[in-house]
Amino acid sequence: MSDRIAITALVLLASIRAAAAAGPDVCPKQNDPAAGPLAGGIGPADFGAVPEACGSTDASLRVRGALLLATTTPNYYGSILGRTTLRGRYQLGERSTLSFAADVLDYGYVNNGGLASRPISAGPATVGFHQTFPIGAVTATSLYARLLLPLDTARDNGVETGLELGASIRAAAGSRVVIDGGLALPAPLDIVGGQAHGRLAPVALAEAWLRLRPWVALAGGASVRLMAAPEFDLISAAPRLAARFAVRQRFWTALLLEFPVAGTDRTDLIAGLFAGFTPR
Numbered sequence: 001m002s003d004r005i006a007i008t009a010l011v012l013l014a015s016i017r018a019a020a021a022a023g024p025d026v027c028p029k030q031n032d033p034a035a036g037p038l039a040g041g042i043g044p045a046d047f048g049a050v051p052e053a054c055g056s057t058d059a060s061l062r063v064r065g066a067l068l069l070a071t072t073t074p075n076y077y078g079s080i081l082g083r084t085t086l087r088g089r090y091q092l093g094e095r096s097t098l099s100f101a102a103d104v105l106d107y108g109y110v111n112n113g114g115l116a117s118r119p120i121s122a123g124p125a126t127v128g129f130h131q132t133f134p135i136g137a138v139t140a141t142s143l144y145a146r147l148l149l150p151l152d153t154a155r156d157n158g159v160e161t162g163l164e165l166g167a168s169i170r171a172a173a174g175s176r177v178v179i180d181g182g183l184a185l186p187a188p189l190d191i192v193g194g195q196a197h198g199r200l201a202p203v204a205l206a207e208a209w210l211r212l213r214p215w216v217a218l219a220g221g222a223s224v225r226l227m228a229a230p231e232f233d234l235i236s237a238a239p240r241l242a243a244r245f246a247v248r249q250r251f252w253t254a255l256l257l258e259f260p261v262a263g264t265d266r267t268d269l270i271a272g273l274f275a276g277f278t279p280r
Helices: 002-021
Strands: 058-070 077-091 096-112 115-121 125-135 139-149 159-172 177-192 195-198 203-213 216-227 233-247 251-258 269-277
Touching: 139 177, 177 216
Parallel strands: none
Antiparallel strands: 058 077, 058 269, 077 096, 096 115, 096 125, 125 139, 139 159, 159 177, 177 195, 177 203, 203 216, 216 233, 233 251, 251 269
């Protein structure tokens, strides 16, 4: 009887170890169209955008725009923001990844009872470290830290920097559905005239990806952005829709649409177009 118990315990232990070792299988293989959440929002250099739970080596170009039309206000107000972001990740090991992103082109046009626009600028940039922790055979989580670098040609006075901590999770719900989510805790810091002004603006994300074909996947979900300090307020609640396509073996493209429906941020629409390369 004791031998049977020992054998059963050994089998269970081996199963647990095998499941733990199989954890990374939930992570995308090769050019998976359901590779993880696309960076959203209008933050600088993806600062405050929940990243993928799984590491990888890849590079991408993101062109995004934000539209605000406040035609019902006493004084007409509208804005168009455009930004181009380069992003790269390098997988140091099986579970650790470095990331870098930079806004290489930034433009804004505002109509506020008159016309105004700011010159084209570049920056800032971010650098991050991500550590993945597999949990069983169908779930992976990660913790990450990301630093906002004060490299911004649009700022004549002062600088903006900051630190972001967060966590991501990815879980397979069958062979075709993957659920992604996470929490980002960006804490930007503005330094102007020798005075520092910091704030904490958490972001929560949840979405589900459906693989329609080996080369295309669709996603639906929502993000919530808050102002937690120095005061508490809802910045935005935004449903989001995404589509991602594998092009040939190593290239991919994607589209992300966000529709803010509540909060102090009156942006009506955020759209992002992505093109990427995954070498393996």
